[in-house]
Amino acid sequence: MTDQPTPMMAQYLAIREANPGALLFYRMGDFYEMFFEDAIAASAALDIALTKRGTHLGAPIPMCGVPVHAAESYLLTLIRKGFRVAIAEQMEDPAEAKKRGSKSVVARDVVRLVTPGTLTEESLLEARRHNFLAAWAQVRDESALAWADISTGELRVMPCPRPRLAPELARLAPRELLVAEGVDLRELARDAGAAATERPPSSFDSVAAVRRLGALFRVDTLDGFGSFSRAELAALGAIADYLDLTQRGQLPLLRPPVREAAGGAMQIDAATRRNLELTQALSGGRDGSLIAAIDRTVTAAGARLLERRIAAPSRDLDLIHGRQAAVQHLLDDARLTADLRDALSRVPDIDRALSRLALDRGGPRDLGAIRAGMTQAVAIAAMLGDDRAPVLAEAARDLTGHDALIDLLDDALVAEPPLLARDGGFVAAGYDTDLDETRALRDEGRGVIARMQADYIAQTGVQSLKIKHNNVLGYFIETTATHAEKMLAPPLNASFIHRQTTANQIRFTTVQLSELETRILNARDRALEIERGVFDRLVAAVLERAGPVGQAARALAEVDLAAGFADLAASEGWTRPEVDDSRAFQIEGGRHPVVERALKRQGAPFVANDCDLTAGDVPAIWLLTGPNMAGKSTFLRQNAIIAILAQAGGFVPASRAHVGLVSQLFSRVGAADDLARGRSTFMVEMVETAAILNQADSAALVILDEIGRGTATWDGLSIAWAVMEHLNAVNRCRALFATHYHEMTALSARLDGVENATVAVREWEGEVIFLHEVRKGAADRSYGVxxxxxxxxxxxxxxxxxxxxxxxxxxxxxHGVGGTARxxxxxxDLPLFRAAPPVPAAPAAKPTQSEVEARLRALNPDSLTPREALEALYDLRDLLD
Structure with a gap:
């Protein structure tokens, strides 16, 4: 015989079955409880106690739970460990369930599905990084990638054939990737650090996507947003469908989709991003990366914009020059830059506050953030004035026109609003008369009663009249029988209603007193109800201006980034690069910002170096030789980084720079085993090299270090030689090629556009001194020993x-290179290696026992009196003398 589940457990199992693949947070009072397999998994992941509750099918039911007030921290842990969480809330007051009968269960339903790509809570997000949800769709021979950050409202799409998917995912670093069932992209998703989520093919239906997007943006047609291919519509529609599923109909405030052109940005593949440590160091984490070294932004939105610019440097000359002009304008006016950065430092994260309000997850503090942000926006627009670069002028226009919203929020909100609306206390005094009166009743009930009592005394002339309270009658008016006769007679009897007669007193009430009593008893709840109504009206007012507010947020980020670049250029001595559509690449006094920053902390100088890969219509390749530790890898990387910074619209760490637009950037510097795929270091090196040779065009910049080092010497030399010839004859690109195969220096005489360069060293008294200077010429050896x-x-x-x-x-x-000698x-003929014999340890001399030691051993401390112990101590000291 099997036991039947209780009504509550039956409800739990039904909700659990309707939400497969997710842990179920089941609300029970002040806790989210989990049962069965969910409890076992969650207790292990969260390191919390696993208990039991009742039985099911004859076995105890595993159970664990987390407090509702601390749920976000537990959610963060679960999301980081790869879980999805369905949150089932109580949809009614438990008292209502009791009215239906003792066996009735409180109605519950899932209000949200928490996944890595759909986070909005401040505590679950990294303030200075985007949290993208991506979707890849294929419709016949077309493919597209769409991505959204529901915490900021960004939504974009682009054509993306399968070979381009890995580089684009590396650029975006989404937290979650949606794919159609049967399309295996788990490996690509894992490499990008994303969780792969399979969705039914219907989710990627391009026809249904039009309807879903129309509902999302409340429009009848998408024509106003531009033209999209069927694959792009399918990818966008998959995101809209998934958001509807996870947010349970409470759709986020997304901006209209923007279509990105495939060739609009410098293409950087995953290996290059990893090798150059653009946003994450090889050791893991942000510290030690390029972005950590150059980030001078003071707002979260500015930091996210910087990451986007570094991840996807532009190939649009007008955009690049406009951004450079903004940086130059601020660099030329240090006082303005300082004032702007001070004002920007007081700008909260407007985008994410706006998103939480739209999803009904916001609070008064988010309204306060909008108010503070818009107030600073107006001030910053005034600082920028009229004489400015076009990028700053456009930003200034977007920062104005918010006075009415600022005034509304200023009038309605207290200076420091609380986090949650349910706590109340966020509406300013004087904003709502009804609320002020209700608060007075709540906070000053005795004073209100005293004033009413004084009014009644004046009205009746009865000085002994009192307003009292007990648990039976509530509030009542009490007076002596003598004075009561007056109140029972016209005209006072019309106002004072007899309630009770006692031995010595008569008690009355009035309509006003009864109403006041009700208002006092309900004042707290009424005050919260009024404040909630005010909150809803303020949120509606903010969302009505969501477009201009979001535009202002983006303008503030643009100003912040330009000011950050200007501050960086001023403090580090960076220069404005000349960027054009030529094949030039001339760097004078170039430096590596991350290495220079580390050396500065140690008090050591960085040795700057020149690089010239300009060769007109022929390829331009430097073959770089020199010892390890001399700085070859730093030199390679710094030139790649200079190209990125130049096309990101910033200034660069050099005394002069002329960069012709780089279409693709490839860097193969350093390698490691890929054990997950069964690839050796050499295989990883060859795969990355193959990708470069198969993709690099004539406008690419290629950085190669030690090609062929993972195999036998002659094999490695042969491969490196052939790669160099291919770059020169087929790819015909700009390249830096570092090698220890000194035989390759002969290629400079055979191939047009190839020059030798070396990192200089100096030998002194058998020691090697690294000068870190790159010079024309070839090294004669590697100084490896x-x-x-x-x-x-x-x-x-x-x-x-x-x-x-x-x-x-x-x-x-x-014998010469390639000779017959092995x-x-x-x-x-060399003698065999002999290890030096170990030096025998000298036999330890047997210590002689001194008289002091002999005396000490003879003492028995337990038998000594204090006086005897003191005398013994003096005797021992005398022996030392």
Whole structure:
């Protein structure tokens, strides 16, 4: 016989079945409870106690729970560990359920499905990074990628064939990727750090997408938003459908979709982003990345804009020049920049406050954020004035026209609103007369009663009249029988209603007193009800101006980024690059911002270097040789970073820079095993190199370091040689190619556009000194043995390595490159390596026992009196003398 589930557990199981693939947070009073497999999984993930509640099918039901007031922190942990969470709230007052009968269950339903790509809570988001939800759709031979950040309202779409998907995901770094069932993109999603979520094919229906998007934006046609392909509509529609599912009909405040052109930005693949550490260091985290070194923004929106610009540098010259002009304008006016940054530092995150209000997850503090942001917007517009760069002029226009909204919020809100509307106390005194009176009753009930009592005394002339209260009658008027006769007679009897007669007193009430009593008893709830109504009206007023408010938020981010770039250029000595549509790449005094920042902290200077890859119509390639630790990799990376900063619209770490538009940036610097895919270091290197050779066009910039190092010497040299020839003859691009194969320096005489460069070193008394200077010419050796000694290899190993190196070099001189001599044969005549015999430890001398030690051993502390112990101590000291 099996036991039947209780009504509550039956409800839980029904809700759980309707929301597969998600943990169910089931609201029970002040806790979200989980049962069965959900409880087991959640208790392990959250490290909370697993308990039991009742039985099901003869077995105890596992159970765990989290407090409602602390749910966000637990949600964050679960989301980071890959869970999705369905939140089931109580949809009615438990008292209503009791009225239906003892077995009735409080109505509950899922109000939201929390997933990595649909977060809006401030505590669950990184303030300075976007939280993108992406969707990839394929309709016949067309493909598209759409992405949205519901916390800021951004929505974009672009054509995206399958080969372009990995680079675009690397650029966006979405938290969640929607794909149609049967389309396996889990590996791509994992590489981008996203959770892959499969959706039914109907979610990607392009015809249904028109209806979904129309409902989302409350329009009858999408023509006003531009023209979209069927694949783009399918991707956008999948996002709209998923938001409807996860938000349970409470759709976010998204801006109309923007179509991005595929060639509008510099293409940077995932490996290049990782190698250059643009937004995340190789060690993990933001610290040590490019963006950490250059981020001078003071607002969260400005930081997110900076990340977008670095992730996708523009190829539009007008945009680049306009952004540069804004930075230059602020750089030339240090006082204005300082004032702007001070005002911007008081701007809250308007976009995310607006989004929470639209999703009915906001509170009074979000209204306060809108007020503060719009107030600063008006002030910043006034600072910018009329004489400014076009980008700043456009921003200033978007920052004005919000006076009515500011005045409304100023009048309605207290200076420091609370977080939650349900707590009340956020509406300013004097804004709502009814609320003021209700608060007075709530907070000053005794005073109100006293004033009413004084009014009644004046009306009746009865000085002994009192207004009292008890639990039976509530509030009542009491007077003596003698004075009561007056109140029972006309005209006072029309106002004073007899309620009770006692031995010595007669009690009355009035209509006003009864109403006042009701108002006092209900004052707290009534005050909260009035404030909630005010809150709803204020939210409606804000959302009515959501478009202009959002535009102002974007303008503030633009000003913040320009001011941040100007501050960076002023403090670090950066310069405005010349950017055009040529094939130039001339850098004078270039520096690596991350390395320079680290050296500055240590009090060490950074050695700047020039780079010139300008060669007209022919390829321009520098073949860079020199020892490890001399700075080759830094030199390679800094030039790639300068190209990114230039096309992002910022200034660059150089004394002069001329950058012809870079269409694609490829960097293969450093490598590691990819154990998840079963790839060795060499295989990873070859895969990345293949991607470069197959994709790089003549406007690309390619950075290659140590191609072929993961295999045998002659194999590696052959591969590196062939790659160099392919770059020169087929790709015909600008490139920096670092290698330890010194034989390749001969290519400068065979290939047009190839020049040799080397990182200079100096030897002094057997030591190698790294000068970190890049000069024209070729290195004659790699100084690997010297570097090994600096790294701390045992002296015997270093000496043996020198012997072997001398033998190999002498053999190469005799036989030449590619000669018949085998490396082992060249060292056959060397004596075998012998480890130095260990130095025997000297036998420890047996310590002699001193008289002090003998006396101490003879003492028995437990048997000594205090006086004897003191005397013994003096005796021992005398022995030392």
């Amino acid at each position: 010297q570097v090994a000694r600096l790294a701390g290899l045992p002296p015997a190993v270093v000496d043996r390595a020198r012997e072997i190196l001398t033998a190999l070099e002498s053999g190469e001189r005799e 490396p082992v044969a060249l060292i056959d």
